[in-house]
Amino acid sequence: MNIEAALSEAMTIDGAIGAALVDYESGMSLGSVGGGRELDLEIAAAANTEVLRAKARALEALRIEDSIEDVLITLERQYHLIRLLDRGASRLFLYLALDRSRSNLALARHTLRNVDAHLAL
Template sequence: MNIETALKEAMSIDGAIGIALVDYESGMSLGALGGGHGLDLELAAAGNTEVVRSKMRTLASLDMNDTIEDILITLGKQYHLIRPLTNTQGNLFLYLALDRSRSNLALARHGLRNIETALEV
């Protein structure tokens, strides 16, 4: 599945507000859909690169031989899911923002995992 199709598929997840595919080395978004009032996806994507970089450094410092499956940030009205991609050559992650009142976190995580598996960059 290409980037555009993957982003469209992610936006079909119940409660999806916005989705971005981000390079955490540069902080640049390779593609984004959704967002709008209350969620600047470009700014959020760039900011979340710091979250991913920090967690990667922490794992390295702890000499943990493991990978990050996903990172969840729970806000009062939203969930923010960050899923580093393991099936690509780049340093990429999917960033999905969800309306907490309209989403099912378990189904969203499952959907994002399926998108990651099918995504070809």
């Protein structure tokens, strides 16, 4: 599936507010859907790039030789799910913001894993 279809699939998750495919190196969004007044996806893409970089530095400092699958940020009213994509030299991640009261976190993680598996770049 292409980027547009992948992001559309992510937005079918109950409670989805917005989704983006983000370049980890630059923090720039390669595509996004949703967001609007509730969430600026361009700012979220750049900010969550910094979250991933900080976590990668923490793993290195702790000498944990493992890779990040996803990162969950839990807010009072939202979940923010960041899923790193394994695409060789391309360093990308899927970002999904969810309304916490209308979403199922386990199902959201499962769906993002499926989107990751079918995303063709």
